Amino acid sequence: MMTGILQEHFTLANDVEIPKIGFGTWMIEDDDKAAQAVREAIEVGYRHIDTAEAYGNEAGVGEGVRSSGLDRKEVFVTTKLRAEYKDYEGARQAIDDSLRTLNLGYIDLMIIHSPKPWAKFGEDEHYFAGNLEAWKALEEAHEAGKIRAIGVSNFEQVDLRNIIDNSETLPAVDQVLAHIGNTPFELMDYARQHNILVEAYSPFGHGDMLHNVEVQRIAERNQVSVTQLAVRYLLQLGLLPLPKASSTEHMRQNADVDFVIGDEDMTQLRNITKQQYSDANRQFPVYQS
Structure with a gap:
């Protein structure tokens, strides 16, 4: 039975309700394993599942939701438009491909995975025109009822401003790397000004935070685990x-x-400004900053 935070929601700018915690499926590349993980998460009480076309597990996530025993409308499913699609036609086709692969009738939230193709992530080019093309495809899919809400991921302020200044539909969310030791306060403030919900992926710093002595001490003082402290910290920041x-x-x-x-503990956690990432995690662009 669902209890506590799993029963609570945020309300997006277009009045769609989104559960306050999502279950991430990054790096579960086998569809059977993804389906099993989704079923288990739903049994525990999660009602928000996050996937992406680039994860290679949309089919498994869709199967997990369908075989969970719940009505479709009870589970909120997010997927992502692959970062490499910076043209309208490619994005439009990719959206329809995700709809077919998930096989859930509709997508609750679909977001542009990155403002830049991953191979170009560290470069200065922001792909403003390409992101507007991809956004147009998402807007049309939203208007057609294929997607309930649309948003972005890994967008900085300048990338958000491009969408805000040149589109009729504002992003409902910006999903970014955010956790104790790496909290993008300026971006959060900017998003809040435009009624954009910030989602936090890798809330445990991809595991590296578990070894942070200062965080461990604060968790012990609160009589919780480091992971519980990390999740609660993000929720208290909205x-x-x-x-x-x-x-x-x-x-x-x-x-x-x-x-x-x-x-006092929140202030201390907010003031932790650097999280060292392991060498294994530096292979991902989002961990190189």
Whole structure:
């Protein structure tokens, strides 16, 4: 039975409700494993599943939702338009491909995975025109009822401004790397000004945060795990965390966050400004900053 935070929602700018915690499926590349993980997450009580065309597991995620025993409308599913699509026709086709692969009738939220193709992530070019082309395809799919809400991921302020200044539809969300030790406060403030919900992927710094002694001490003081502290920290900042978990025990623990971090501890956590990433994680562009 769902309890606590798993029953709560944020309301997006277009009045669509989105559960306050999502279950992340990045790096679950086998469809059978993805389907099983989704079923387990739903059994625990998660009602928000996050995937992407680039993850290679949309079919498995769709199967997990369909075989969960729940009505489709009870599960909020997010997927992402691959970062390499910066043209209208390519984006339009990719949206329809994701709809077919997921096989869920519609997509609750679809977002542009990155303002830049991953191979060009560190370069100065922002692909403004290409992102507007991709956004136009998303807008049309939204208007057609294929997608309930549309948004972006890994967009900086300048990238958001391009969409805001040149489109009729504002992004509902910006999904970004955010966690203790790497919290984009200026971006969060800008997004809030435009009623854009910020979602936080890799809320545990892809595991590296678990070894942070300062965070460990604060978790111990609050009598919770580091992962619980990390999820609660993001929620108290008004962000939507997307934790991953390899077992149902961890799924439950990550959502067992019905406690409050005190002001002094929150200030200390906000002031942790650097998270060292392991060499294994530096291969991903989002961890190179």
